[in-house]
Amino acid sequence: DVKVTQSSRYLVKRTGEKVFLECVQDMDHENMFWYRQDPGLGLRLIYFSYDVKMKEKGDIPEGYSVSREKKERFSLILESASTNQTSMYLCASSKPGLAGEGQFFGPGTRLTVL
Amino acid sequence: RKEVEQDPGPFNVPEGATVAFNCTYSNSASQSFFWYRQDCRKEPKLLMSVYSSGNEDGRFTAQLNRASQYISLLIRDSKLSDSATYLCVVNNENTGFQKLVFGTGTRLLVSP
Numbered sequence: 001d002v003k004v005t006q007s008s009r010y011l012v013k014r015t016g017e018k019v020f021l022e023c024v025q026d027m028d029h030e031n032m033f034w035y036r037q038d039p040g041l042g043l044r045l046i047y048f049s050y051d052v053k054m055k056e057k058g059d060i061p062e063g064y065s066v067s068r069e070k071k072e073r074f075s076l077i078l079e080s081a082s083t084n085q086t087s088m089y090l091c092a093s094s095k096p097g098l099a100g101e102g103q104f105f106g107p108g109t110r111l112t113v114l
Numbered sequence: 115r116k117e118v119e120q121d122p123g124p125f126n127v128p129e130g131a132t133v134a135f136n137c138t139y140s141n142s143a144s145q146s147f148f149w150y151r152q153d154c155r156k157e158p159k160l161l162m163s164v165y166s167s168g169n170e171d172g173r174f175t176a177q178l179n180r181a182s183q184y185i186s187l188l189i190r191d192s193k194l195s196d197s198a199t200y201l202c203v204v205n206n207e208n209t210g211f212q213k214l215v216f217g218t219g220t221r222l223l224v225s226p
Contacts, residue, residue, distance in 0.1 A: 106157060
């Protein structure tokens with residue numbers, strides 16, 4: 001059974017703080033993704049990675065960076081958190097190809113920036 | 115215009131009813147199509163892929179019409195446990211990278 005874990009379920013930070021969100025998957029998937037989910041906007045892709053040390057910008061990368069030093073771990077970094085980054089953050093992983101087996105999601109981190 | 119559009123609902127139906135959700139997508143080059151299910155305060159999970167010939171998985175039937183850029187999901191004999199938000203998803207894969215685009219979801223409430 002694929003398992004994707006995220007370091008925190010709930011997180012509260014202050015404006016300007018540096019925030020690290022960690023994601024680990026145990027199925028040896030090549031692809032990993034970070035999304036944010038907001039009411040009325042759905043899931044939006046922030047960054048993705050198709051291999052160790054590789055990263056690609058998604059649709060809304062501004063204000064975020066990522067790190068993938070090991071295949072199983074994909075980190076999302078908010079260099080200087082802002083209130084408009086308050087959101088639900090979801091990590092996902094998948095095999096390469098046309099996503100026929102789907103992307104597997106972690107439980108999410110609800111981040112509040114005060 | 116959103117890339118993937120769904121009626122947000124909610125659809126309120128009694129147990130045993132048949133309910134259908136529709137979805138349209140704007141990118142004619144979209145490669146593959148899916149329905150995901152998301153329970154309240156949970157992560158999305160793949161419900162089923164959608165194939166051009168249509169496909170069925172138990173009480174669930176998915177259809178794709180590429181000409182009209184339209185995807186549907188039919189749920190027969192609704193159960194209370196079907197209450198969830200159903201996300202229509204298309205894959206606009208480009209140069210070998212998966213790029214899933216999610217609709218905002220249709221909420222289903224099944225009542226006794």
